[in-house]
Amino acid sequence: MKSKLRLPSPATVIATIALFVALSGTAVAAGIVPKARYALNAGKLQGQTAAQVAAIPSPASSAASLVSTKTTSFSINAQDATVVTVTCDSGQKAISGGYTTSQAVLQGSTAPSGDGSSWQSVLINIGNTTASGTAYAVCLK
Numbered sequence: 001m002k003s004k005l006r007l008p009s010p011a012t013v014i015a016t017i018a019l020f021v022a023l024s025g026t027a028v029a030a031g032i033v034p035k036a037r038y039a040l041n042a043g044k045l046q047g048q049t050a051a052q053v054a055a056i057p058s059p060a061s062s063a064a065s066l067v068s069t070k071t072t073s074f075s076i077n078a079q080d081a082t083v084v085t086v087t088c089d090s091g092q093k094a095i096s097g098g099y100t101t102s103q104a105v106l107q108g109s110t111a112p113s114g115d116g117s118s119w120q121s122v123l124i125n126i127g128n129t130t131a132s133g134t135a136y137a138v139c140l141k
Contacts (some may be wrong), residue, residue: 066141068092074099075132076125081108087118088139094119095140101133 008016070091074084088094094112097119099105108122 003120024133038060068139068141069136070139071134073132074123075130076105076123076131076137077124078128081122081124083122085113085118085120086135086137088137092139092141093117094137096138097121097136099123099133099135102133103127103129103131103133105131112135 069091070086070088072084072086074082076082084099086094086097094098097110097112099107099121100133104125106124106126106128108124110119110121119135121135123135125131
């Protein structure tokens with residue numbers, strides 16, 4: 001009795017081709033890697049070890065010395081508002097500011113002064129008792 005050999009379906013042929021392409025791609029990549037002498041960015045290290053490169057100060061560490069924080073205390077009567085100003089040192093510019101308190105105080109507006117040497121905040125006490133806290137400004141040298 002003779003059996004008739006059936007041809008594979010088109011989906012099986014495509015799947016088999018895809019399998020061989022995928023397997024040969026990894027074989028080619030595995031053959032290329034050992035031949036590489038050094039990575040493209042290895043020349044930038046100039047013979048230094050990883051520990052030596054890590055010890056080089058980054059720009060972030062030097063930028064931290066350019067920023068300082070100034071504070072001032074405030075007190076606001078019950079159901080009242082006040083403008084609190086925090087002044088930076090001479091030659092510095094205020095780039096941000098805010099306040100901290102444990103009482104019911106809202107911030108109405110906040111902005112640097114006209115010349116940029118201080119930070120101003122309008123603080124509103126919505127509580128029934130005097131509120132106190134600390135206002136701060138972040139200054140850039």
